[in-house]
Amino acid sequence: MVMSFRVSDLQMLLGFVGRSKSGLKHELVTRALQLVQFDCSPEVFKKIKELYETRYNKKGSEVAAPPAPHRAEALALHSSYERGGAVPRPLPAASIDYPALYGKYLNGLGRLPPKVAKPEVRLVKLPFYTTLDELLKPTELVPQNNEKLQESPCIFALTPRQVELIRNSRELQPGVKSVQVVLRICYTDTSSPQEDQYPPNIAVKVNHSYCSVPGYYPSNKPGVEPKRPCRPINLTHLMYLSAATNRITVTWGNYGKSYSVGLYLVRQMTSAELLQRLKTIGIKHPELCKALVKEKLRLDPDSEIATTGVRVSLICPLVKMRLSVPCRAETCAHLQCFDAVFYLQMNEKKPTWMCPVCDKPAPYDQLIIDGLLSKILTECEDADEIEYLVDGSWCPIRAEKERSCSPQCPILVLGECPWGKRGWEPLGEITEFQNGLCWKGPAGSSSPTPCCGQGHFPLSQVTPSPVQPGLGHFQEFRGSHSCSGHPHKEEFLPDISSGCGSHSLCAVPPSLVPNPSPALLEPL
Template sequence: MTSSLPAKALGHFQKKHLVRKPLCFLHKNMVMSFRVSDLQMLLGFVGRSKSGLKHELVTRALQLVQFDCSPELFKKIKELYETRYAKKNSEPAQQPHRPLDPLTMHSTYDRAGAVPRTPLAGPNIDYPVLYGKYLNGLGRLPAKTLKPEVRLVKLPFFNMLDELLKPTELALTEQECVRTSQPAAVWTGPWRLPAAVTIQAAVPQNNEKLQESPCIFALTPRQVELIRNSRELQPGVKAVQVVLRICYSDTSCPQEDQYPPNIAVKVNHSYCSVPGYYPSNKPGVEPKRPCRPINLTHLMYLSSATNRITVTWGNYGKSYSVALYLVRQLTSSELLQRLKTIGVKHPELCKALVKEKLRLDPDSEIATTGVRVSLICPLVKMRLSVPCRAETCAHLQCFDAVFYLQMNEKKPTWMCPVCDKPAPYDQLIIDGLLSKILSECEDADEIEYLVDGSWCPIRAEKERSCSPQGAILVLGECLATTNRAVPSQGRLSFPIYQWLHPKYLHPVAVTRRPLGC
């Protein structure tokens, strides 16, 4: 009995201390034999950066083996190693007159022939971008691969630098699928939630409204440097940000940002503010919330430390996906400068468009001889400075790009103020012909395009009343006989329709002048 105790202790010591070192040494040798594509797959599997030369990738992978001896990592290394050398050394023997099994046509089996293993053909295979680490027994956000993937619409005011997390469906982790009755932390955000919420962490059902999903990730040194060295748009807000985007899990078309009900975002033990609802003055109309990317930068660890994000949302039968991006936020002036650089349409092309609009249609009984265009912006009722419209718009009327971009910076709608149709930033153009007209015609608020592509200014009503357009009645000295006092020297010209009263119809010398004189 006493002799068996040292043997058990020795076996426990060997299992805990002596076995780990040869295991790490074995996997280090496997990593040293990897190609660049294999190293990129391994680093992408754990969410590390895949850029750099081969020796940098090898160093990064060896550090993982040394400091992160997790079973998932060792399993992945062994899988990559076996897949590579299975392709190189074991060529399947040709067996004529034997029907091929459907599984063998698309998968590779190990020597035992029991476990199918999908071959890794190249670095373009979609691997989870989240870390393989686990913190305190809580798993990462499950990377449920969506085929086809969820796509989000491009936001003009956010220039994407890196994709930290691909659009991933909000779901519960396996360990959190066990029902618990532990009260959640007291919510102190702008929404009124119960002070102690009992989270039924199970598969989402209609009668279990509140759900949550955690996610862990870390920034690379390059990403941290980009954030720290970026300028401040306003006090405490950097231009380079880590943003969280949420949308519907719909793969039919690019999705706009859409928040689930009762959303709450917690970053490293602190809750992040989410845009609130717009107040509604109309009775019976639900208030709307501006759904835009959520800036998480001010709550994150700007180092190599691991960041943890927990998203809490209300389950009402709809599926949502989340994504993390490293972006650079732009201003309206920067977008305007970019539009002036690449979005100006040549005046000759605009002139050809006018001719096309006014071209005579033989099938139509109505002939259009001209079209009027206002030089006043429909947004702010001021004179245009940068005439702009969308390429998809059918009208020639423009709006001011300066105010249009400023309004969409505050509240993004991207709707044309003329025809009320979508006018996204990437479809905006600056009308070169109207820009030229604005510089040449400074005293008119409206112009008219003619059939040949030319234009003419339209005078205002006040100018029309002062400038006669019809026949002119010239009154001479003979009007002195009337009751109206008229200076004897010179002649007075009045529109003839103002002098058709009977008391003015005396025999006088009437002369007609040409129109417009």
């Protein structure tokens, strides 16, 4: 029918459905054929029939019921051209009833390709969720009016097999099954797989009860909008685990963006299960890792800088602990690894899937375990860093040994302290030891004992006492007096008039404080 329409008929048809009426005849015919193929509603078909009858009403019964031989010949001619056979003997033009011919195939569309399916919204795969069944394909949330808050209901029922899977699944925690019915929401975009994204003011109601939706992360930065973790929403605990129908109502804010929702039966995985799966299928052979090291360190003839080695830390950048399961993403350009155990645990709590080394995406399906570095960790237990060489070999880099505790300078006698006065012990020697002062004690005594006063400090740091000039004194609190030449603090009331009280001959004369006299400095 459409093929026999005049330009005016085609324009009337396209204007009836609100399509463009401008253009040449072949363009109008193309639009009309596409209209019938993809959007042939009963109203459109009725309009086509009306235009066709108006166009050929003058022919009367001849058009409505053409002679049977002519119809058969026309169909035979049409089918013979389709089969690609030899061109049949041409029939007289008057013997072919073209309106009847194309009306037989609904305006000639019976020979057009089948209807092309509309692209569907796809959601990204989540490592911690294995999809078992698709209960509801992603369906667009269509607003029903101009209100800001919209509601979209959904009714479905679980099959006996699905109910059995949920009931027999293990519990991840009290009241939370590993097999769940989850609701996922994303933008309505068919160009690429979409990540979960909640619309504003979202609320989910399951069988007369509202389901909790993840809240926003708190933000400590002023002026920064808090973010919300958009995860699958678990509906299992509010559903009827039977043949009864479940009603889900999604409330969302209509602010211009289009969203789609989908329902899935999934099995939630743990970080330990993902780690075990990674160890099973994700280990890269040590020889392949060695070849990668050689490739990284290969001499570039166009570069003036030659790399002779690259250092790799054996400390995880996430937790600052020694690596146990070294891994990285295949897309990463670095050799540095992070610990798979902590990486999976962190993404289980807050999924970001970003490499902690280069800050680029490192999704689970691109993670590999470095077999070469795993071998190095077992062979090198006393180093925290290694260096890869150009031939693929490696060598440990150990920390420098700590400085020896032995003194770096000879022990010198700085002065004497009159311990024999007033019933005190015999004289001792104040010596410099490891850049500090100590009391050696009388002859025949054991190793030096550090002084408790300012005698711990080098001579240049000892401030002369305002009471009695010498190596220096200080008064910590009333009734207590410390001398820089003695190992113990003795409680007494000092005699200010006589200087240091009972320690009137204490320590070294004032002349030795800034520049000690060589006569009093002699080796032990």
